[in-house]
Amino acid sequence: MNEMTAIKTTLKDWESDQEVRWCPGCGDYAILKAVQRTLPELGADPAKTVFVSGIGCSSRFPYYVSSYGFHTIHGRAPAFATGLKLANPELDVWLVTGDGDGMSIGGNHTMHFLRRNINSQILLFNNEIYGLTKGQYSPTSREGTSSPTTPLGSVDRPMQPCAFALGAGARFIARGFDTSKNLGEVLKAAHAHQGAAFVEIFQNCIVYNKDRFADFTEKAVADTRQLWLKDGEPMLFNKGTQGLRLNTDHLHLEIVDVVDGDWQAVGVLVHDVKNRSIAHMLVELPMALFPVALGVIYDDPRPTYESALLGQDAVAREGKVANLAKLLAKGQTWTVQPEDQGPLSGV
Amino acid sequence: MATVLEAGANEGRSTDNTPEAVVVRFAGDSGDGMQLTGGQFTLSTALAGNDLATFPDFPAEIRAPQGTLFGVSAFQINFGSTEISTAGDQPDVLVAMNPAALKTNVGQLKAGGLIIADSGEFNKRNLEKAKYESNPLEDGSLAKWNLLAFDISKLTMESVKPFGLGNKEALRCKNMWTLGLALWMFDRPRQPLIDWLNTKFAKNKVLADANIAALNAGHAYGETAEIGGQVKKLHIEAAPQTPGLYRTITGADAISLGLIAGAQLAELPLFFGGYPITPASAILHNLAKLKEFGVTTFQAEDEIAAVASAIGASYAGSLGVTSSSGPGIALKTEAIGLAVMTELPLVIVNSQRGGPSTGLPTKTEQSDLYQAVYGRNGDTPLPVIAARSPADAFDCAIEACRLAVQFMTPVMLLTDGYIGNAAEPWKVPDPESFTPFPAKFLEENNNPDGKVLPYKRDENGVRPWIKPGTPDLMHRIGGIEKAPDTGDLDYSPATHQLQTDARKAKVDGIANHIPAQEVSQGTQSGKLALVGWGSTYGAIHQAVRRARAKGLDVSHIHIRHIWPMPANLGDLLRGYDKIIVPEMNTGQLKTVLRDQYLVDARPLNKVSGQPFTIAEIEAAIEAALA
Numbered sequence: 001m002n003e004m005t006a007i008k009t010t011l012k013d014w015e016s017d018q019e020v021r022w023c024p025g026c027g028d029y030a031i032l033k034a035v036q037r038t039l040p041e042l043g044a045d046p047a048k049t050v051f052v053s054g055i056g057c058s059s060r061f062p063y064y065v066s067s068y069g070f071h072t073i074h075g076r077a078p079a080f081a082t083g084l085k086l087a088n089p090e091l092d093v094w095l096v097t098g099d100g101d102g103m104s105i106g107g108n109h110t111m112h113f114l115r116r117n118i119n120s121q122i123l124l125f126n127n128e129i130y131g132l133t134k135g136q137y138s139p140t141s142r143e144g145t146s147s148p149t150t151p152l153g154s155v156d157r158p159m160q161p162c163a164f165a166l167g168a169g170a171r172f173i174a175r176g177f178d179t180s181k182n183l184g185e186v187l188k189a190a191h192a193h194q195g196a197a198f199v200e201i202f203q204n205c206i207v208y209n210k211d212r213f214a215d216f217t218e219k220a221v222a223d224t225r226q227l228w229l230k231d232g233e234p235m236l237f238n239k240g241t242q243g244l245r246l247n248t249d250h251l252h253l254e255i256v257d258v259v260d261g262d263w264q265a266v267g268v269l270v271h272d273v274k275n276r277s278i279a280h281m282l283v284e285l286p287m288a289l290f291p292v293a294l295g296v297i298y299d300d301p302r303p304t305y306e307s308a309l310l311g312q313d314a315v316a317r318e319g320k321v322a323n324l325a326k327l328l329a330k331g332q333t334w335t336v337q338p339e340d341q342g343p344l345s346g347v
Numbered sequence: 348m349a350t351v352l353e354a355g356a357n358e359g360r361s362t363d364n365t366p367e368a369v370v371v372r373f374a375g376d377s378g379d380g381m382q383l384t385g386g387q388f389t390l391s392t393a394l395a396g397n398d399l400a401t402f403p404d405f406p407a408e409i410r411a412p413q414g415t416l417f418g419v420s421a422f423q424i425n426f427g428s429t430e431i432s433t434a435g436d437q438p439d440v441l442v443a444m445n446p447a448a449l450k451t452n453v454g455q456l457k458a459g460g461l462i463i464a465d466s467g468e469f470n471k472r473n474l475e476k477a478k479y480e481s482n483p484l485e486d487g488s489l490a491k492w493n494l495l496a497f498d499i500s501k502l503t504m505e506s507v508k509p510f511g512l513g514n515k516e517a518l519r520c521k522n523m524w525t526l527g528l529a530l531w532m533f534d535r536p537r538q539p540l541i542d543w544l545n546t547k548f549a550k551n552k553v554l555a556d557a558n559i560a561a562l563n564a565g566h567a568y569g570e571t572a573e574i575g576g577q578v579k580k581l582h583i584e585a586a587p588q589t590p591g592l593y594r595t596i597t598g599a600d601a602i603s604l605g606l607i608a609g610a611q612l613a614e615l616p617l618f619f620g621g622y623p624i625t626p627a628s629a630i631l632h633n634l635a636k637l638k639e640f641g642v643t644t645f646q647a648e649d650e651i652a653a654v655a656s657a658i659g660a661s662y663a664g665s666l667g668v669t670s671s672s673g674p675g676i677a678l679k680t681e682a683i684g685l686a687v688m689t690e691l692p693l694v695i696v697n698s699q700r701g702g703p704s705t706g707l708p709t710k711t712e713q714s715d716l717y718q719a720v721y722g723r724n725g726d727t728p729l730p731v732i733a734a735r736s737p738a739d740a741f742d743c744a745i746e747a748c749r750l751a752v753q754f755m756t757p758v759m760l761l762t763d764g765y766i767g768n769a770a771e772p773w774k775v776p777d778p779e780s781f782t783p784f785p786a787k788f789l790e791e792n793n794n795p796d797g798k799v800l801p802y803k804r805d806e807n808g809v810r811p812w813i814k815p816g817t818p819d820l821m822h823r824i825g826g827i828e829k830a831p832d833t834g835d836l837d838y839s840p841a842t843h844q845l846q847t848d849a850r851k852a853k854v855d856g857i858a859n860h861i862p863a864q865e866v867s868q869g870t871q872s873g874k875l876a877l878v879g880w881g882s883t884y885g886a887i888h889q890a891v892r893r894a895r896a897k898g899l900d901v902s903h904i905h906i907r908h909i910w911p912m913p914a915n916l917g918d919l920l921r922g923y924d925k926i927i928v929p930e931m932n933t934g935q936l937k938t939v940l941r942d943q944y945l946v947d948a949r950p951l952n953k954v955s956g957q958p959f960t961i962a963e964i965e966a967a968i969e970a971a972l973a
Binding site for chain 2: 016017018046047050052062067073074080081082085086087090108109112310313316317320322327328331332333337338
């Protein structure tokens with residue numbers, strides 16, 4: 001996000017007049033509401049806010065937000081957003097993408113966008129499936145996913161978007177899911193981060209991948225299956241009866257039982273959002289064996305690309321006058337005089 | 348059907364020491380500094396007031412293996428006291444720095460032409476690499492030319508001896524020695540070269556002095572009696588030129604300057620998104636150095652990101668520009684379609700090279716015309732402009748910016764490797780003489796009774812440009828079909844019909860906002876018209892000039908606006924009995940002309956990676972009028 005004057009708006013101010021066209025029950029509705037509810041809390045100005053998207057179900061998002069919006073082409077939203085931010089760094093830019101758009105066809109742009117660190121929020125809706133093209137498996141689909149293109153089950157291993165983002169050099173990594181009441185807080189943290197803030201949002205595709213994440217998003221299992229991370233607080237779950245600690249012999253995270261709330265006694269880790277190594281371990285925790293790490297996993301800002309580049313350009317311009325006539329006549333020139341039609345002098 | 352050249356077909360120069368025009372070709376190993384030699388000779392020629400045209404011809408490999416046939420790099424310059432518009436057909440003088448350079452270039456040398464060869468390089472190893480069975484300098488196989496062979500390597504080594512350079516470094520001065528000889532032959536001043544060397548090697552005085560010594564030694568070699576009577580000092584009179592201030596300019600430089608001028612005339616910051624590709628990279632290099640002109644340059648991760656970032660910048664209110672050559676343009680195509688659909692300004696420069704696929708990266712061709720005019724999914728029209736020469740590329744770049752901004756459309760500017768690398772004298776224009784075309788942004792709601800209408804068209808079918816950040820004008824744009832006026836998502840049959848028609852009508856209508864087609868040489872009707880576009884201009888122009896001098900009824904029409912074409916072009920073409928379209932492709936403009944005007948346009952094609960020669964086109968004219 002950018003430094004800005006807070007504007008007073010309500011949820012209504014962020015709803016466009018367009019009919020929302022996602023399938024009934026789609027997780028996208030909940031994410032849309034969470035965003036529209038959070039924007040007023042951020043004091044965001046609809047005139048200075050731009051939602052940029054690629055192609056896919058998630059990428060219809062900009063049409064439904066009453067700000068500026070650009071629905072671009074498949075996978076390329078980060079590249080459009082880069083030009084947008086370089087041309088006007090004052091704009092508050094949100095990228096909306098999916099696992100197919102951002103990790104498959106647009107993986108290259110996502111990588112370079114994160115590496116460059118363009119100040120913006122990237123919301124990657126991960127539903128582990130291609131929705132708009134009718135249910136083909138995606139790069140995040142789990143092994144064995146049966147789909148029209150993999151009728152015998154997929155054989156390639158899925159990627160972890162957050163691990164990819166960290167590998168690309170992202171300075172902010174967070175996770176949430178569509179129906180979570182904490183999603184607003186995650187979005188706020190992403191917005192507060194100066195630089196490219198990568199947020200993976202697990203999203204339920206009701207038609208092609210129904211309840212794919214129910215094993216950790218359902219209320220009934222929330223305590224044991226969700227680990228909500230908070231900077232400076234111990235990594236506890238299951239009502240504080242379990243926690244994560246670092247096995248220093250084998251350098252991996254492990255679950256420990258906490259007795260009587262004495263987490264220090266068993267060495268439960270305190271979450272440090274600036275610890276990149278632990279962030280790597282958290283995003284790669286096997287879902288079947290561990291609770292899912294959610295919330296702000298990593299947050300350690302670095303100067304943004306646009307501030308560096310435009311700053312460098314400003315220095316290069318210092319003391320120079322843009323004189324087109326001089327530029328055109330640069331280098332060695334000669335003059336042809338009217339009287340002789342021949343060269344007289346080299347300049 | 349490319350015409351076969353007859354040996355010695357060239358005319359137009361007398362045999363005394365003041366010829367009208369001379370073609371010199373420097374050829375050597377790609378590491379021999381031939382492009383540098385050629386470039387500096389060009390500069391001294393321009394300073395001597397000659398009109399000139401150049402043709403750099405180099406391999407795709409940066410440092411091809413030494414002495415090999417495919418590693419030969421050549422630079423041709425045509426200069427003279429009359430108007431010059433091509434790099435010349437056949438060289439009068441060939442400077443061959445090794446056997447491979449001789450072998451690959453001597454075939455084109457005019458009968459009776461002069462060969463200057465570095466005999467020091469004609470050793471067994473180099474002869475084998477060039478696949479010579481015997482030494483051509485000694486076996487009489489070069490009898491039809493004048494041969495002047497001496498040990499340039501040794502002479503260079505001697506001239507730089509006092510500076511204590513290593514062998515390798517000393518031999519690097521060979522190109523300066525050769526240049527010194529060439530400058531003497533054509534009576535060119537040495538001082539600009541000496542100044543240039545002093546600047547280039549400002550940090551290494553020894554290298555500067557050694558190179559200057561080599562240059563002077565080459566010059567002195569020509570002047571002293573050491574060489575026989577074959578090398579006559581040739582003085583070319585200055586060509587008559589319109590009075591004014593001149594410089595030399597390459598196409599790549601001209602486009603860079605034209606884009607900067609265009610952005611200034613539009614009163615917009617310039618955003619250039621590019622990705623390295625031969626032969627288009629030079630534009631990105633140039634603009635990256637000109638930040639004070641409000642330029643932002645961005646080297647993207649790929650061609651798609653380059654164009655997408657430019658469109659993103661245009662959306663934000665800058666003038667977005669991207670450039671590439673054919674393969675890169677292919678990658679950008681989907682995004683260009685989005686710019687057509689969302690109706691945002693964008694300039695796309697295509698420095699064409701031989702295709703398909705990677706094709707001939709460093710050789711020239713005009714085979715991307717179909718790609719420019721037709722090469723997108725859907726009915727996706729956009730204006731296409733083609734530059735004819737380095738100097739013309741400047742005006743074309745401004746014109747591309749104008750159309751993009753005034754009509755809210757991507758514009759394709761076609762140039763080619765030949766124009767990009769070639770140099771010609773350029774009368775420096777006065778910026779005061781340009782007509783500004785300031786961009787207008789919508790800042791107040793154009794629909795006071797309701798929400799803003801981002802797709803409400805004006806009398807030219809143009810929608811308003813609205814910058815994100817403008818209060819109260821929030822709206823969404825995208826690649827999905829949209830309702831008129833509101834731009835709301837709408838892919839009903841009637842809407843798609845209406846919007847497709849509207850986008851087409853807007854681009855078609857540009858025909859009324861471009862200059863009428865003129866006949867560049869000849870008459871408004873007649874027996875034969877040669878219709879060309881792009882860099883074939885020079886060869887066609889000279890061929891028509893010669894044919895007309897012989898009394899033949901032939902005219903030359905050169906088309907700059909490829910799409911839409913000037914409104915009067917159809918009527919004009921119908922005034923000729925025959926039409927020939929010379930192109931460095933298999934007949935692309937020919938197809939468009941036939942399609943648009945139902946005229947019997949006949950192709951004259953060449954796709955060898957080399958420009959047309961004047962003689963080839965002249966022969967086609969004579970055959971058509973026989």
